[in-house]
Amino acid sequence: MPPMTDEQLLHVYRIMERAILLEQAVLRLIEDGSARLLLHSGRGQEAIGTGVCAALRDDDMLFYSHRGLTQLLAKGMAPGPLLGDFLGRTSGATRGLGAGIVHAVDHSLGLMGSSGTLGGGFVLSAGAALGARRLGDDRVSVHIFGEGSANRGTFHEAANAAALWKLPMVWLCENNGLSVSVAHRDATSIEDVADRAGAYGMPSRIVDGQDVEAVYDAVAEAVARARAGDGPTLIEAKTLRFRGHYEGDPQTYRSKEDIAAAQQRDPVRIVAEKLAARGIAGDRLGAIRNEEAAAMEAAITQALAAPKPGPERIHEGLLAPRETAA
Amino acid sequence: MPPMTDEQLLHVYRIMERAILLEQAVLRLIEDGSARLLLHSGRGQEAIGTGVCAALRDDDMLFYSHRGLTQLLAKGMAPGPLLGDFLGRTSGATRGLGAGIVHAVDHSLGLMGSSGTLGGGFVLSAGAALGARRLGDDRVSVHIFGEGSANRGTFHEAANAAALWKLPMVWLCENNGLSVSVAHRDATSIEDVADRAGAYGMPSRIVDGQDVEAVYDAVAEAVARARAGDGPTLIEAKTLRFRGHYEGDPQTYRSKEDIAAAQQRDPVRIVAEKLAARGIAGDRLGAIRNEEAAAMEAAITQALAAPKPGPERIHEGLLAPRETAA
């Protein structure tokens, strides 16, 4: 695979800044009482969503995770509808059902949704790959999930079927070493989730999840393989969760030192350094950051101005709209 | 592990003859209208149940399969209660609930039962191993299952936990190459189910499932490891299903030649040859066969004489008996 272009890397930088700004905005909105929600921060894991999506076409299908804000933005979702969800406004992606974990769908962006019961995404993403094949198109189905979720039985059922049927599918495991409070080694019998792939005859790769280029390379290769009809790949990105499982998590299970150490490997800083090494001036990044900050403020103002849904909203969207009589 | 003694091998021969006689008896009872049931013949797979149980203590716990007649007999169940079940008599192991697939429990024999939804046994057997450890005893938990069932998600969840917790557990996969009509290669993405074990850091072994000594050796080793606290093992026994999935199966999915070829590797003949090679006279085997045949006839007569349950039976045994007031 050709390495990422400067343009791609700049875009990644932009999305990362956007994601961080959005998270910060949400934390502020929680603090000032405008938003009531449970946020699962993705801080520290921004290289994954961005790296994955840089390797995808718009129409490739993404089943994102509960820690998926960066993933949504990287796949093309605008902050506006996400803010609308966080604030429970009709301008939200779910038209006011609101969200701590946004369940956005946008077919034009290949955003397929997210399963709240972890592990649901394994069978769904395999199925979407099967569906694409049935329709005769060459979309690839991608699922991003945590290492803890990989212990659900659905992993096994979907991995076997995907390998058996050579489905156009890429799985990306964000191994941040924790599922809520439980350390990876206390929940999983082997160190590398990637090593589970061999049991299905599925290729796998381990990458540095803090390094967007490493993620991109592995995903681009896997996507090419999938699109060529050569079947699924499991990629494990070793990453770090900077914050609590959810905002408010006391994190009694890890030390301040551990947290501080984790935060040393900031994917945003790493991208900035890469760009600098490529000779891209720091003020270009500053400009991007400023643009994004301004856009975010505008999006927040807009979202806050959007109407809240009426009580009827809870009954809408259960079923397909009735066909009008012929 | 020391090889099987002559006595052990003679006992295996006896159990195999018993199992075959019992199956034949059931087929006859179906034909003459005395029994109405769906039988999943274990013909061809007798070396597995016998080999496994020869390596177990009475109190080791067995979760047997739907093709488990030999397994039940080998663990010590008498034909009488099984016939009682087949015939729907109160003398049956389930006191008249009857059975095509007998769901017998006997704690003194370590018979734990069988899950009708395939794959249920993975989590149950892991749990039983966990339970034994909690109670501080050194029982080993064993589960026998088909290769098709190994594609249930419960395999994954239980394998991970068992390896993680080093549970005293042995899994034996009877790979007869078929799940109902579906060939192993059309359902499973790799050839050897044993290769799934590595994904959990679990040791595994492949054995000739027609050769009782091979099965015994592998299981004895695995049981010793489990009992020593060194964790679970997955053993795959390559075997052959001589008959249809159930009696009445048209077997449109395999040729007469395939069936005939499979039947060449008869585990009973193989044991008889082993015994002959050890210098054990053929008339000793003949005597065993005659003893077993006579005992089986007696058991059938007895079972047929046993009463059928009354309609109240369907309401019995849902809950623990009420404690008598203090």
Add this chain to the structure above:
Amino acid sequence: MSGMKTLSYRAALREALIEELERDPRVFVMGQDAGPFGGVFGVTKGLTEMFGADRVFDTPISEALIVGGGVGAALAGARPVVELQYADFALIAMDEIVNKAAKWRYMHGGGQSVPLVIRAPEGVVGGLGPEHSQSLAQYFWSSFGLKVAMPATPADAKGMLKSAIRDDDPVLFLENKSLYNRRGPVPEGEHLVPLGVASTWRRGGDVTVVAWSRMATVAAQAAETLAGAGIECEIIDPRGISPFDLDTILESVDRTGRLAVVHEGPVTGGLAGELIAQVVERRFAALKAAPVRIAGADTYVPQNQDLEGLLTPDIEAVSAAITALAQAGR
């Protein structure tokens, strides 16, 4: 529509699959032994040969994948028809049915369709025991995004399965194992039966009898006997539970003032409880006697077929209960 032909319930289902596979290339069929073998109940017999192994194929023993994979394929734009070998296995894929298929549209804002059909054979027959004999529709009363269809005749089997495949919402399609060999008239040519419209099998002014699936036939047979004894039953087959055609039932109860509800599966926690609550809530004054539940015994289904026969009410039991109801509260 020209005339009628006679088909078994099994053949009617198979015809529906063939017609929809022909009509819409997005449709595919998968399940355990659903490929070349044709399904353990023979519904998909010959379909792999007709449509190829990429349209009709076997799956591993992986019920979560069968249903969840079906949901995923539907999200991608295909129209999967997946088969659970026994309806009991819905319990293995319960998260996929209840939390994925039924909720995906709602929880993602309302715009995302899940055009999935889950075929699942249910019911008490053949000594299959407690884990292969359940009737489970009652588990899905509150799975609001999910439709639940339960055809009782060959014509309905065909027409409802075709409607289910064309529906943009997920449909749990519960076939009754005892009905597969049942033969009946099916209209020639294109035949669609809308989901969620009750079918009134018989008119009568004395007792409203609501009966699903196989029990509709049993109730209809009881009604013949009862007519001889001067009791006129109105037999209504709701054809499923979602959408639920309560109006047809209420209209009938308005005339009869008496309601009997008949189904397989246990009384307690069964389908009837919810229906009775709905009717009582709306027609308390119209009722002349307490509604009656005529359903399975409150226990599990043994493999012993003599005992199995005790599990579900037969024509005599249904007739007796309806007779008592007809006389009650006079």
Add this chain to the structure above:
Amino acid sequence: MSGMKTLSYRAALREALIEELERDPRVFVMGQDAGPFGGVFGVTKGLTEMFGADRVFDTPISEALIVGGGVGAALAGARPVVELQYADFALIAMDEIVNKAAKWRYMHGGGQSVPLVIRAPEGVVGGLGPEHSQSLAQYFWSSFGLKVAMPATPADAKGMLKSAIRDDDPVLFLENKSLYNRRGPVPEGEHLVPLGVASTWRRGGDVTVVAWSRMATVAAQAAETLAGAGIECEIIDPRGISPFDLDTILESVDRTGRLAVVHEGPVTGGLAGELIAQVVERRFAALKAAPVRIAGADTYVPQNQDLEGLLTPDIEAVSAAITALAQAGR
């Protein structure tokens, strides 16, 4: 029994676990984050430290293993208390609950006990959305070998959990997330509350109000208001659904002739339908008006907490419905 102390529902549950872990070495506790972290709702806080990591420990995210492993451990003779992080995940382990835990004894002839407790926090609170807010007891009406307990007070939480752990049958123990911080009196010393015995919170002759779990408190508060308006409610908390103490409810309905049923979770397919059917079947003549269901909206629970608040009836809604019932059919 000496006096009373005040405990939160959470602390009461924790005390029950501590006492039973101390009493019986066969007891162990496992669940996601149930070890050192103490559970996401804090119920097992400090227990690993007290009893060691082989008595109270974390599990992988493997709900089938958590429940099925619990069944297996119980079969081996241990007495596991397993925790599902949210009751919603019962749907992932449905086969293990319905087909294994509940049926194992029956389908293996009746002699094999499954002394398992499955703790599962349920209910609508905190913006957790459609897959983390369900109330699921109604799924288990026909899981006959399974007991289903739903404590509504700290005292019941403690006493029922202790009984559940000592019970030889599997118990699904549904805790209500909204109640964890609720404080109330708990008897000092050994305190056991038998499973399946209803608790009458308040006596009254006008309306029988059956309410489970959190809604029992809401109903009791409504009853205070209504008493001021001259309507005397009898509040009955069935404390679960299995065993089910119908007699206490029937005896009350005999006196009041009016029945309101209150619960979280949707009306349709919810707990009330079955109960109403059971009462109507037996007490049609005694009823002066149609029984009323006061329950959750027939939809899924959104994450938006403003909308979430619309899902379950509040004191006003309960009062209004009971007032209407008290006046109906006069």
